[in-house]
Structures are given as structure tokens and as C-alpha cells.
Amino acid sequence: MLRKSTDGWVSSLINRRFSTKITKFILSRNWNITPNQMSLISFLIGVSALPIYLLKLPWLAGITIQISSVLDGVDGELARAKDMSSNWGGFFDTMLDRFVDILVILGLAIYGAMEGGVTISLLIWSLFAISGCLMVSYLHSAGKVFGTHPALMGRLSGFASRDVRLFVIFIFSLFGMYLPALVFVSILSYIYTVGKFVELLLLNR
Incomplete structure (x- = not known):
């Protein structure tokens, strides 16, 4: 009941192992934490990555990003467990996630500019990373x-979902590798977006 059929690879293999334990702990203690409050907590932790990148602590920024990603699963788990799912909550969570996505990549790009200067390569890959993340989300919407979530249609699924993109940024940030992170996220996002776009058109002719 706590998991989702649209979970990406990282959520299925890693994040849910932690988020479900957190959710079960909250439920067992009967803490009065609502799904929307958890969405806000995940958001605040996620956006904190931006100033941490500005402090030139990419490894710490990466850790906060992954923590935010794990907690982003808790809000939905609480909603399903407490039967509190709502369109308002879904919209609230989705919009906060987009703000985090943008600010995380912005922070990573600014860190890259501070470390290696403002280059054409950095600007291009930062633009592709941000637009790619937004395109995946828009495609799903x-x-x-x-009639159903695009991730559940066809064969292309899971490899460019938000949990995967944030995990990629987390891993590369641990080593201060800002450009490979931007490149990887960009390529993943656009391969998935174009591939799923074509797949949906063919499946729904």
C-alpha cells in the first residue's frame, strides 16, 4: 500500500527501503504529521542544497538532495496509509518538487561556475538539465x-524519473563532479522524453 506503481528504479531499489521505515515509524508513534507537512519538509531540505552549493560543499548538498528525495516518498505513503490523498495535496507536492528540481540544478551550475568559471559548456548543459527535468514532468502530466500515467504505458519507464535524476546528482556531487552530473541528467531526461513521446504516439494512434 505504501509503494507506487509508477516508482522509478531508485525509489524501488533504494528510497522505499528508507521512506517506508520512516512512514511506519511515524504511524506507530501516532504523530500528527500530515502528508502536506511532509511535502513541505522535503521541499525545505531540498532547496537548502542551493546555499550549500554556494558554500562550496557539494558533497553535503548531494546528501541533502538525497534525503529530500527519500522524504518526498513519505508524503505519498502517509497520504495512502491515512487515506488522505487529495488533488490539492498532489498539486502542492508536484509544484514544490519542480521548485526543488530547478533550484538544485541552479545551485549545481553556480557551484560549477565558481569552480571552473562560466563556460559555454556549463551554460548549455545547465539549460538542458533544467529543461530536461521539466520536460519529463510535463510529459507525465x-x-x-x-487515460493512465505514461510511465505505466509501453516499455520505457523508470530510468529518468525524478528519483533517478536526483540520485545521479547526489552521486556526482559527492565528488564535486558538477559537469558530468549536468550532462548525465540532460541525456537521461531527453532520451526518455523523446522516446516516451514517440512511444505514446504509436501506442495511442
Whole structure:
């Protein structure tokens, strides 16, 4: 009940192992934490990565990003466990996630500029990383016109979801590798977006 059918690879293999334990702990203590409050906590931890990048502590920023990603699963788990799912909560969580995505990549790009200077390569890959993340999210939103979540249609699924993108940034940030992180996220996002776009068109002709 706590898991989702649309979970990405990282959520399925890693994040849910932690988030479900956190959710069960909250439920066992009967703490009055709502799903929306957990969404806000995840958001605040996620956006804290930006100033941490500015302090030139990429490894710490990466850790906060992954913690935020794990907690982002807790809000949905609480909603399902407490039967508190709502369109308002889903919209609230989705919008906060987009703000985090943008600010995380912005922080990573600024860190890269401080370390290696403002280069054309950095600007291009930062733009592709941000736009790629937004395109994946938009594809999932727009694709629901076909009656179900696009991730559940066809064979392409899981490899460019938000949990995967944030995990990639987390891993590369541990080593201060800002450009490979931006490149990897960009390529993953656009391969998935273009591939799933074509797949949805073919499946729903």
C-alpha cells in the first residue's frame, strides 16, 4: 500500500527501503504529521542544497538532495496509509518538487561556475538539465490524457524519473563532479522524453 506503481528504479531499489521505515515509524508513534507537512519538509531540505552549493560543499548538498528525495516518498505513503490523498495535496507536492528540481540544478551550475568559471559548456548543459527535468514532468502530466500515467504505458519507464535524476546528482556531487552530473541528467531526461513521446504516439494512434 505504501509503494507506487509508477516508482522509478531508485525509489524501488533504494528510497522505499528508507521512506517506508520512516512512514511506519511515524504511524506507530501516532504523530500528527500530515502528508502536506511532509511535502513541505522535503521541499525545505531540498532547496537548502542551493546555499550549500554556494558554500562550496557539494558533497553535503548531494546528501541533502538525497534525503529530500527519500522524504518526498513519505508524503505519498502517509497520504495512502491515512487515506488522505487529495488533488490539492498532489498539486502542492508536484509544484514544490519542480521548485526543488530547478533550484538544485541552479545551485549545481553556480557551484560549477565558481569552480571552473562560466563556460559555454556549463551554460548549455545547465539549460538542458533544467529543461530536461521539466520536460519529463510535463510529459507525465500531459500524457495522462491517454487515460493512465505514461510511465505505466509501453516499455520505457523508470530510468529518468525524478528519483533517478536526483540520485545521479547526489552521486556526482559527492565528488564535486558538477559537469558530468549536468550532462548525465540532460541525456537521461531527453532520451526518455523523446522516446516516451514517440512511444505514446504509436501506442495511442
